[in-house]
Amino acid sequence: MTQDADVDRLVRLRIRALRLARGWSLDTLAERAYLSPSNLSRIETGARRIALDQLVAIARALDATIDQLVESPEDEDVVIRPHRDERRGMTTWTLTSSRTPGGLTVAKMLITTPPPPLDEAGVHPGRDWFTVLRGTAALRLGERIIVVEAGNAAEFSTMVPHAIGAHGPDPVEILTILTAEGRHAHEQD
Template sequence: MANEEQPDRQRDDRRQQDDEELADVLTAVGPRLRALRLQRGSTLAQLAEATGISLSTLSRLESGQRRPTLELLLPLAKAHRVALDELVGAPETGDPRIRPRPFVRHGCTYVPLSRNFGGVHAFKQILPPLDRPPLDPELQVHEGYEWLYVLSGQVRLLLGEHDLVLGAGEAAEFDTRTPHAFFNAGPQPAEFLSLFGPQGERIHVRARPTTPPKQESGAE
């Protein structure tokens, strides 16, 4: 009986350790945001205007009274001109505890960017240009949510009945139980950040449809 309980206890200990490490990372974001803003000589009002985030939210983020989310961190990383992993204080690449080991799957290069804090997986993905668009793309379905943020190039996202193209600086979030796939939509390699997790807060989709949306009969 004791042997049966030991794996559960070890799993709970690992989960608690991950939660504590995640809390430490998020706690450090506020002071880092304030230091970056002061380093650039910006006021909260100027940063609010540049990011579209309210002044009160920025103040609460810097003081640690507001939990940072991806929707808030993306525009802040862009405004401060730093990488997202730098903003959240990810250890340096040379740290052997999280040494990135790129791998290739289905023609896409994946560069791990996290140690799976809280069960969230973070990657930088690189899609090579295609000779021709796929005629019958295979759509994936699985549990969870996925976030994409395009760094360069163009990414074509097939999501259910939607066919979207995202350019540099555009983001998308979706429930991965919806059939989906993505491809390079341009002549150059496409690079994007991808975060996948079983739960989390959403960011808004802002992309250009490649075809007009279909009108469904009987829709209200």
Template sequence: MEDVLAGVGTRLRALRQARGLTLADLAVETGLTGSTLSRLETGKLRPTLEQLLPLARSHGVPLDDLVAAPPTGDPRIHLRPVRRHGLIVVPLTRRPGGVQAYKVIYPPAGQASTTTPQTHEGYEWFYVLNGRVRFVLADQEFELGPGEAAEFDTGLPHWIGSADSQPAELLTLFSAQGERAHLSPTHP
């Protein structure tokens, strides 16, 4: 039991930092106090199920990931969509830190919770799987369709949403540390 709980704090801190959240931000999302979150991350407080459940939900990860549960031998991946700010986000990576992969579904145009460009630390790359996307970056605006991709520094004001009455589906790679996606063609 002690071995299982020993690394929880480190994983919690890495998840929070990968999302670019402060302890205060996470406290609002989870209903836990900033002090409790800090003590959990530093290992000064032993986590309870009542604390881990809202943290797993907030970070969009299975509870097993927080406690580093041993694999069960089942090779299937159980993706759990999360609703955030009107979007459906499906985390595709299961480790904290580094480049994170997501499938993001944007609601039809006019149904977005905001159209105000945002800024935050990091770097993002996205590929349009289905639908049409309206992409605002600083003072430029683009429309992308299936098979098109874009990459940008998230420190620039940006907004992404569906360009029409249909939802838009994107594959997104994001790094809070500013790592860029490096794509290179394969040679036979």
């Protein structure tokens, strides 16, 4: 198959898979995309080429982007080589690529120091989430210190001054999800 035929086939498979994952019939997706069910069926089976205006309508109906429907299936995008960053008693490994939807960042952190005092805690729009993989975390939320043990998770508003540190003498290892604002704020630390 040529590269164009491979992409065409992949787009058709993705459309059908997304439709089925939502539990939609051909009729349901066709109605949402303003296409006839027979036209959509021919698109999914390869009996008809996909016009750009149809692809836009189908992507919108599936709550997907055109980029998501046509992105490369190559393995080069699968393996992420974590970026390691060490500062102030914290080692961070960024585990997501720059193409992550919504600008979310997943990172693993090894923290060896307690959370900083309130006047050094950060604030930014959004929410942060983390789970403790090993050790015990001390989460500063304003004046409060919340202890989060291994196997537990925390989610909190980041408009409250916050910081995460190790609780006690042993380091804590966490897995965290940060919004774009959170990632930027944590890079400034």
